[in-house]
Amino acid sequence: MRIGFIGLGVMGRPMAGHLIAAGHELALHRVKEASRALVEAGGTEAESARAAAEGAEAVILMLPDTPDVEEVLFGADGVAQGIGPGALVIDMSSISPVATKAFAARIEGQGALWLDAPVSGGEAGARNAALTIMCGGSEEAFAKARPLLEVMGKRITHVGPAGDGQTAKVCNQVIVGLTIEAVAEALTLARAAGADPARVREALLGGFADSTILKVHGERMIAETFDPGFRIRLHRKDMSLAVEAARALDLALPNAAAVQQLMNAAVARGDGDLDHSALIRTLAALSGR
Amino acid sequence: MRIGFIGLGVMGRPMAGHLIAAGHELALHRVKEASRALVEAGGTEAESARAAAEGAEAVILMLPDTPDVEEVLFGADGVAQGIGPGALVIDMSSISPVATKAFAARIEGQGALWLDAPVSGGEAGARNAALTIMCGGSEEAFAKARPLLEVMGKRITHVGPAGDGQTAKVCNQVIVGLTIEAVAEALTLARAAGADPARVREALLGGFADSTILKVHGERMIAETFDPGFRIRLHRKDMSLAVEAARALDLALPNAAAVQQLMNAAVARGDGDLDHSALIRTLAALSGR
Numbered sequence: 368m369r370i371g372f373i374g375l376g377v378m379g380r381p382m383a384g385h386l387i388a389a390g391h392e393l394a395l396h397r398v399k400e401a402s403r404a405l406v407e408a409g410g411t412e413a414e415s416a417r418a419a420a421e422g423a424e425a426v427i428l429m430l431p432d433t434p435d436v437e438e439v440l441f442g443a444d445g446v447a448q449g450i451g452p453g454a455l456v457i458d459m460s461s462i463s464p465v466a467t468k469a470f471a472a473r474i475e476g477q478g479a480l481w482l483d484a485p486v487s488g489g490e491a492g493a494r495n496a497a498l499t500i501m502c503g504g505s506e507e508a509f510a511k512a513r514p515l516l517e518v519m520g521k522r523i524t525h526v527g528p529a530g531d532g533q534t535a536k537v538c539n540q541v542i543v544g545l546t547i548e549a550v551a552e553a554l555t556l557a558r559a560a561g562a563d564p565a566r567v568r569e570a571l572l573g574g575f576a577d578s579t580i581l582k583v584h585g586e587r588m589i590a591e592t593f594d595p596g597f598r599i600r601l602h603r604k605d606m607s608l609a610v611e612a613a614r615a616l617d618l619a620l621p622n623a624a625a626v627q628q629l630m631n632a633a634v635a636r637g638d639g640d641l642d643h644s645a646l647i648r649t650l651a652a653l654s655g656r
Numbered sequence: 657m658r659i660g661f662i663g664l665g666v667m668g669r670p671m672a673g674h675l676i677a678a679g680h681e682l683a684l685h686r687v688k689e690a691s692r693a694l695v696e697a698g699g700t701e702a703e704s705a706r707a708a709a710e711g712a713e714a715v716i717l718m719l720p721d722t723p724d725v726e727e728v729l730f731g732a733d734g735v736a737q738g739i740g741p742g743a744l745v746i747d748m749s750s751i752s753p754v755a756t757k758a759f760a761a762r763i764e765g766q767g768a769l770w771l772d773a774p775v776s777g778g779e780a781g782a783r784n785a786a787l788t789i790m791c792g793g794s795e796e797a798f799a800k801a802r803p804l805l806e807v808m809g810k811r812i813t814h815v816g817p818a819g820d821g822q823t824a825k826v827c828n829q830v831i832v833g834l835t836i837e838a839v840a841e842a843l844t845l846a847r848a849a850g851a852d853p854a855r856v857r858e859a860l861l862g863g864f865a866d867s868t869i870l871k872v873h874g875e876r877m878i879a880e881t882f883d884p885g886f887r888i889r890l891h892r893k894d895m896s897l898a899v900e901a902a903r904a905l906d907l908a909l910p911n912a913a914a915v916q917q918l919m920n921a922a923v924a925r926g927d928g929d930l931d932h933s934a935l936i937r938t939l940a941a942l943s944g945r
Contacts, residue, residue: 464849487863501859503851524859531851535859538842542865545841545911549834552909553827556898559905560753562792562816562823570790570813570824574776576831578867609845616848618943620841621918622834622911629910654907 369394370515371419371446372410373439374429374460375402378486381493382429382459382519384408389518394419416442420449425515426456432604433462440470452478457512459500461485461540463608464533465615471504471529480508481529484516485536489597497521501539503532537612540605544626544643546580551647554588559656565589584644596642603630603639629653658683659804660708660735661699662728663718663749664691667775670782671718671748671808673697678807683708705731709738714804715745721893722751729759741767746801748789750774750829752897753822754904760793760818769797770818773805774825778886786810790828792821826901829894833915833932835869840936843877848945854878873933885931892919892928918942 372383373396380402387393393410395402396419406412413419416439420426426446430436436458440446446456456474458467462485471481482504492498498520502509509525516523526535553576557567568585571577587593606627613620626646633639633649641648661672662685669691676682682699684691685708695701702708705728709715715735719725725747729735735745745763747756751774760770771793781787787809791798798814805812815824842865846856857874860866876882895916902909915935922928922938930937 499859499863522859522862524855526855526859527851530849531855534846534849534851535856538846538856539860539863539865541842541845542835542838542860542867542870545838546831546835546865546867548911549831549838552834552912553830556830556901556905556907556909557823557827559907560819560823560901562820566813566815566820567824567827570788570815571828571831573811574788574828575868575872576828576835578831578835578869579864580867581831583864612845612849616845618845618848618945619939620845621914621942622837623841625910625914650908653910656907 368392368424368515369422371396371413371423371426373397373416373419373426375399375405376429376431377490378493379429380405383410385496385518386515394423415444416446417444417449420446420454422451424454425512426450426454427515428456428458428460430460433466436460436462436470437466441473447474447477450474450477450479453480455480455482455508455511457482457484457515459484459486461536461605461608462533464530464537464612467503467533468530480505480511482508482512483529483532484512485532486520487536487539493519500524501526501532501535503527503534504529537605537609540602541609541620541623543580544602544606545622546578547584547643547646548626548629548650550581550585551588551650554585555647555651555656587642587644588647593641593645595640596644598640599630599633599643599645600639602643603627603634606630657681657713657804658711660685660702660712660715662686662705662708662715664688664694665718665720666779667782668718669694672699674785674807675804683712704733705735706733706738709735709743711740713743714801715739715743716804717745717747717749719749722755725749725751725759726755730762736763736766739763739766739768742769744769744771744797744800746771746773746804748773748775750825750894750897751822753819753826753901756792756822757819769794769800771797771801772818772821773801774821775809776825776828782808789813790815790821790824792816792818792823826894826898829891830898830909830912832869833891833895834911835867836873836932836935837915837918837939839870839874840877840939843874844936844940844945876931876933877936882930882934884929885933887929888919888922888932888934889928891932892916892923895919
C-alpha cells in the first residue's frame, strides 16, 4: 500500500521501519539525519505533507502535540490539500480528544476516512512492534487501518467513533499517572514511618493494591533507578490533555489536576527527563525528605 | 493453645470460629447474640478483657479503631492486667501505626510479646480463612503467632518491627483508595467525553493502567453494582489513619487527603454503606453528573 508517513521521531522511526519492512511504499515527510536510514531502506522523501498525502491510500501521523497535528493536516501544503476521496488518515499521535473530533469532521467532510489511533508501550513497544493501540473512528476506517496497525502493535482495540481512541489514551494516562502518585504516597509514608518500603511493597503484591505500576514502577522507586522508561515531561503533556479535556467538558478531576501540578514541580526541579516513577522524588521533596 | 479473643464482629466471628475448629481453647470476651454460636462450638465466656488474658498463651484483638484497642489493652480490667510474662498479644485490628508502637512498648515493658497483624481481604477473606496478614513485631513474636495466623489467612508477611504491620496496612489502603479514585476519574472522563466506559476499560486492561482495582472495581463502577464489598465508611476510617499518620510524621500526602475528603462527601450523600467503588458517584456528582 502507498502510505504517507509524517513524524519520524523516537516513536515514528521504528513504526515507519516496520511498515517498509512489511512491503509498503512509504512517502516520508521531514526526513532528517536520524531518519535517513528509512530512505535507504526503500522510503521516498516527500517535500510537503500535501505531497506525502497525494496518491496515498493512507496517511499516518505520529506528532508531538495537538497544534502539530492541526498544522500538518490543515496548514499550508497540508494533508487536507493532498488527500484523495476514500483515503484514510490515521493519527497515532497522543493529542486532544476534543480537537480530534473537529479534525475528524473536517477530514470526513472532504470524503476521506479518519482514525485516531494513539498508542501506549513507549519506545520499546514501537521497536518491538508491540504497541497497544486505542482506536476511534468508523467501522470502515478501523477495518481498513487494521492490517497496518497489526504491523506496529499487538493489542488493538476499536473503542468507538472518532475521538474515542484519544479519550481512551487520556484515560490510560490519568490512571497511570495517578497510580504512580498513589504508590509514591504509600512508599513515602512507609519510609517516613520507619518501615522498609521494599518489605511493604512485597506485603501488598497479590492483594487489592496490586497493579502493574506497583510491580514495575514501585520497584524503580525502591531501587531509585529512574532511566526512562517514560519521561515525566511527556507524561505531563498527557496530564495537561486530561485537565484541558476536563475544562472543555465542565468536569472536575481533582487528582489529575494535583498530579499535573506535581509534574510541573518535578520538571522545575530538573527531573523532567527522568522516568515518571521519579515522581516519588518530588513528593518526598515536598516534605523536605 | 489457650487463646483470649476480643472483638467478635463481622470479621472476628469467623476468625475465632476457625481457631476453635482448629482445636484451640478460646476465652471470648463480649459475647453477644451474633457470636453465641462460638460458645456452642466450644468457646468459653470471659467476663472481662483481663479474664480473657489470664492464663492465655495468646490474646487476639479484632476491634474497630485505635481508642477501642487502647481501652481493651490498658483500661480497667484490661488485657495488660491479665497477661502473663512470655504471652503474646496479637492485634489484628486496623489502627494507628504511631499508637501501635506505644502500645507495643508498654506490652513488651511488662514482659509479654507484641505482634500487630492487620488484615486485608474483608468478610469473605475472614470466612474463607484467606486473609492477607501484614505483621509487625519481633522475630520471636512472629514465629509464635504464625501457626495461629495460618489458621485464618493465606498470605502472611513479616514486614518488620512493631508498628510495621499497621504501616503496611495503611499503605495498602492508601493505594487502594487512590487507585479507585484514579479509575473513577478516568471512567467519568470517558463518559463525559462521550466514549463507552466499558470499551475504554477493555482497551486499558493488560497495559500499564492495569490493576486489580481496574479489573474488579472498574467493573463494579460500569455495572453500578455497589453492594459491599468494603464500605466507604470503613475505608474512610483507614484514609483518616493515613492522614493522621502523615500529620504525626510531618509528611504531605496530597491525594490521600483529597480522597479522604471525597469519602467524607460520599458519606454525607448517603453512600457510606456502599462499596468503595461507589466513590465514582461522588466524583460524578461533584460536577452535577
